[in-house]
Amino acid sequence: MSPLFPALAEAQADPDGPGAHRPALRFGDRSLTYGELAATASPLAARVAEAGRIAVWATPTLETAVAVVAALLAGVPAVPLNPKSGESELGHIVSDSAPTLVLAAPGTQLPPTLAALERVDIDVDVAVDADINVRGRGTASPDTGTPETPALIVYTSGTTGPPKGAVIPRRAIATTLDALADAWQWTGDDVLVHGLPLFHVHGLILGILGPLRRGGSVRHLGRFETAGVARELSEGATMLFGVPTMYHRIAETLPDDPALAKAMARARLLVSGSAALPVHDHERIAQATGRRVIERYGMTETLMNTSVRADGEPRAGTVGVPLPGVELRLTEEDGTTAVEAYDGETVGEIQVRGPNLFTEYLNRPEATAAAFTEDGWFRTGDMAVRDPDGYLRIVGRKATDLIKSGGYKIGAGEIENALLEYPGVREAAVTGEPDVDLGERIVAWIVPADPQSPPTVEELADHVASRLAPHKRPRVVHHLDALPRNDMGKIMKRALTHD
Known part of the structure; x- marks a missing residue:
């Protein structure tokens, strides 16, 4: 060859x-x-x-x-x-x-x-x-x-x-x-x-x-x-x-x-x-x-x-x-x-x-x-x-980032991008957790820009709903000092727990 x-x-x-x-x-x-x-x-x-x-x-x-x-x-x-x-x-x-x-x-x-x-x-x-x-x-x-x-x-x-x-x-x-x-x-x-x-x-x-x-x-x-x-x-x-x-x-x-x-x-x-x-x-x-x-x-x-x-x-x-x-x-x-x-x-x-x-x-x-x-x-x-012109947008992994909520299939990635546009957010990850009514509810894991004044769930929900759609807003928000990442900088979502 x-x-x-x-x-x-x-x-x-x-x-x-x-x-x-x-x-x-x-x-x-x-x-x-x-x-x-x-x-x-x-x-x-x-x-x-x-x-x-x-x-x-x-x-x-x-x-x-x-x-x-x-x-x-x-x-x-x-x-x-x-x-x-x-x-x-x-x-x-x-x-x-x-x-x-x-x-x-x-x-x-x-x-x-x-x-x-x-x-x-x-x-x-x-x-x-x-x-x-x-x-x-x-x-x-x-x-x-x-x-x-x-x-x-x-x-x-x-x-x-x-x-x-x-x-x-x-x-x-x-x-x-x-x-x-x-x-x-x-x-x-x-x-x-x-x-x-x-x-x-x-x-x-x-x-x-x-x-x-x-x-x-x-x-x-x-x-x-x-x-x-x-x-x-x-x-x-x-x-x-x-x-x-x-x-x-x-x-x-x-x-x-x-x-x-x-x-x-x-x-x-x-x-x-x-x-x-x-x-x-x-x-x-x-x-x-x-x-x-x-x-x-x-x-x-x-x-x-x-x-x-x-x-x-x-x-x-x-x-x-x-x-x-x-x-x-x-x-x-x-x-x-x-x-x-x-x-x-x-x-x-x-x-x-x-x-x-x-x-x-x-x-x-x-x-x-x-x-x-x-x-x-x-x-x-x-x-x-x-997109209409064929551009591809990744919204997450099937195993960890596909959230089925209220009859919708939602990719965690687009919500994470929306959260990162909010001034009070330094880092963000999104997961789903079981919900009796919705099937799954959207959970946001946030590293606030100011730990003394973290954004509230209401602020973040309103922000996401205005950027994307109401059914994509987070229902629960957890504040963290840092997100768990591997050597390549990828967020390890399996390490995020609700305890």
């Missing part, structure tokens, strides 16, 4: 050519050109080529990026491990995926769970040694594998049971990144800045492999901070990837940081994902910078499904239209009857089909079969409505 990373293949073939000197990766003050990346990753690929599966201790470092690239060159599936995982979760992932090697940065202290695996240290710094280019030539064939060869095994968050390993083929990575290149007008001239973890789809596939496939470069902050964003966007970066908590911090900082506002205004593209970005933060960023954040929608099993296009309308609260090659439909609760309405109100479950999908859940044939309809549509479990 054609190489996943044409610029890297070019650098492998001609270490002295101009393409080999183009910047590829930068983490803090450490960086690699395409030639140095090829010289480092090729010998490592030769080292792991017969390993079966490899685990990668996915710290936000150059070593993680090199390890994953080497695995892809060798045609060996890599299992990114979250360094913050607890022993129980980590033990499950290692037992389930059964890697033979673990790749890590030199000096990294690995947990006892990984003690039985052979360890391979990734010495990135030898790439700058003058003779590595000679020693690295011809040690591995570029991009070994077929379109269906497993590239990554990425584990889901495990919200409804033990994490499942989604087997992602090379085909899904290539088609997703090319579809995003079309939607975002993404080229080799783009320089991406991000500070996301590297054990999931957003941070690793989009944030690291995406620039490498385009022949561009990425500057990883190591740890997200607004000062780093301002610095990189002021020094030539053109794109920023983040999650809502990051953009919320940016929105909070902008009024008192003109340098950040000026830097953000220079960006060609600001992209948010992994969860919905509140409309309030959209508007604050746009007002301060003149730039609008666009959102995209995807998940571990499907990579990316939809996005607001760079040449489209950046409408807050939507995730745009299906990407090239992706089929998308909304269905009724039976999972087969299509929702035909494009009215911005009728809720249905998102189902997708296309080359962007995973192939299976590792070691779980029953779960794999249950995830697909008989005619090959993947059941995402996400609920959405479609």
Whole structure:
């Protein structure tokens, strides 16, 4: 098949050519050109080529990026491990995926769970040694594998049971990144800045492999901070990837940081994902910078499904239209009857089909079969409505965010956005609880802007009813100091209790 990373293949073939000197990766003050990346990753690929599966201790470092690239060159599936995982979760992932090697940065202290695996240290710094280019030539064939060869095994968050390993083929990575290149007008001239973890789809596939496939470069902050964003966007970066908590911090900082506002205004593209970005933060960023954040929608099993296009309308609260090659439909609760309405109100479950999908859940044939309809549509479990022009608006998860109240199907997400527009609300989550009369009543969990003077249930109910509809108003309000969130900033609604 054609190489996943044409610029890297070019650098492998001609270490002295101009393409080999183009910047590829930068983490803090450490960086690699395409030639140095090829010289480092090729010998490592030769080292792991017969390993079966490899685990990668996915710290936000150059070593993680090199390890994953080497695995892809060798045609060996890599299992990114979250360094913050607890022993129980980590033990499950290692037992389930059964890697033979673990790749890590030199000096990294690995947990006892990984003690039985052979360890391979990734010495990135030898790439700058003058003779590595000679020693690295011809040690591995570029991009070994077929379109269906497993590239990554990425584990889901495990919200409804033990994490499942989604087997992602090379085909899904290539088609997703090319579809995003079309939607975002993404080229080799783009320089991406991000500070996301590297054990999931957003941070690793989009944030690291995406620039490498385009022949561009990425500057990883190591740890997200607004000062780093301002610095990189002021020094030539053109794109920023983040999650809502990051953009919320940016929105909070902008009024008192003109340098950040000026830097953000220079960006060609600001992209948010992994969860919905509140409309309030959209508007604050746009007002301060003149730039609008666009959102995209995807998940571990499907990579990316939809996005607001760079040449489209950046409408807050939507995730745009299906990407090239992706089929998308909304269905009724039976999972087969299509929702035909494009009215911005009728809720249905998102189902997708296309080359962007995973192939299976590792070691779980029953779960794999249950995830697909008989005619090959993947059941995402996400609920959405479609606007008249086809833009998709996610309203929540089927399991946790679909509230059936008074005969209506209501998505928690739109109520959360409305609550966040209220001046007295800093954070908001919405759930349902049993109600004898309504079936379910809407419950709001609020972090007030002023804990000494929190908004009342009447104030919030009137606000939501005026923005949306009376049947979508919260009937109960709980005030909290903070909402429970996971590593990606997603609210963990199962941790919200009424006790």
